[in-house]
Amino acid sequence: MRGKFVTFEGCEGSGKSTQIKLLGQYLKQQDIDFVVTREPGGSRIAEEIRSIILDGRNGEMCAECEALLYAAARIQHLNEVVAPALESGKLVLCDRYVDSSLAYQGYARGLGMKFIEDINYAALYKYQPDLTIFLDIPPRLAFERKHGADKNDRMESEGIAFHERVYQGYKTLLRKYPRITEIYCCGTKFETSDIIIRVLKEKGIIRG
Ligand SMILES: Nc1ncnc2c1ncn2[C@@H]1O[C@H](COP(=O)(O)OP(=O)(O)OP(=O)(O)O)[C@@H](O)[C@H]1O
Ligand SMILES: [Mg+2]
Numbered sequence: 001m002r003g004k005f006v007t008f009e010g011c012e013g014s015g016k017s018t019q020i021k022l023l024g025q026y027l028k029q030q031d032i033d034f035v036v037t038r039e040p041g042g043s044r045i046a047e048e049i050r051s052i053i054l055d056g057r058n059g060e061m062c063a064e065c066e067a068l069l070y071a072a073a074r075i076q077h078l079n080e081v082v083a084p085a086l087e088s089g090k091l092v093l094c095d096r097y098v099d100s101s102l103a104y105q106g107y108a109r110g111l112g113m114k115f116i117e118d119i120n121y122a123a124l125y126k127y128q129p130d131l132t133i134f135l136d137i138p139p140r141l142a143f144e145r146k147h148g149a150d151k152n153d154r155m156e157s158e159g160i161a162f163h164e165r166v167y168q169g170y171k172t173l174l175r176k177y178p179r180i181t182e183i184y185c186c187g188t189k190f191e192t193s194d195i196i197i198r199v200l201k202e203k204g205i206i207r208g
Helices: 016-029 046-052 063-087 098-108 114-120 121-126 140-145 160-176 189-202
Strands: 006-008 034-038 089-095 133-135 180-184
Touching: 006 016, 006 098, 016 034, 016 089, 016 133, 016 189, 034 063, 034 121, 046 063, 063 089, 063 098, 063 114, 063 121, 089 121, 098 160, 114 121, 121 140, 133 160, 133 189, 140 160
Parallel strands: 006 089, 006 133, 034 089, 133 180
Antiparallel strands: none
């Protein structure tokens, strides 16, 4: 049987990596076979594309180029890492997926959802996530959690107005796609983790 595909979304510092790690610990205790991966990256070629996108020297990169690079990394990662794991019945936890492109490039950078959906056609129609966890925390709060971040990272140096737009983008997606579940995560990381585990059980992703 095909494994379940769960993606984690949210603004920078919302706690995606923290929550995936905590969920991984729980799944290990429960003897549930899973794979953790991330976007953009997770495979050699996709990681190389990621380093071009995030390189602080590439400030002149236009929005369309950025979006196409994300789409290229995504389909490579999907074919090389996600698809084989799903086909072998594993639960796949992916740190960011197509909703990041829709929120960041489609909405916040103004390229439009249609353009992003078109260039991500292969990924979107091949493997839809069974569940997307949106970690909902206002960007300013999330940002404060992340001080000391890499100053050469282009995305992190965008400023708060951009991240507010990303947040609004996610809220728009939430209304459009029923597969996205919003989880308020202003409490401790353990409180948020408990909620995520409960949701995974309720949605039939893991046995409860
Ligand atoms: N519930 C929480 N309360 C307080 N701090 C938290 C909480 N969850 C995570 N943090 C801290 O906030 C910071 C950002 O968390 P994390 O790196 O998991 O976010 P992220 O969503 O993965 O960010 P990015 O998109 O940049 O990868 C970390 O220092 C983490 O320890
Ligand atoms: Mg992270």
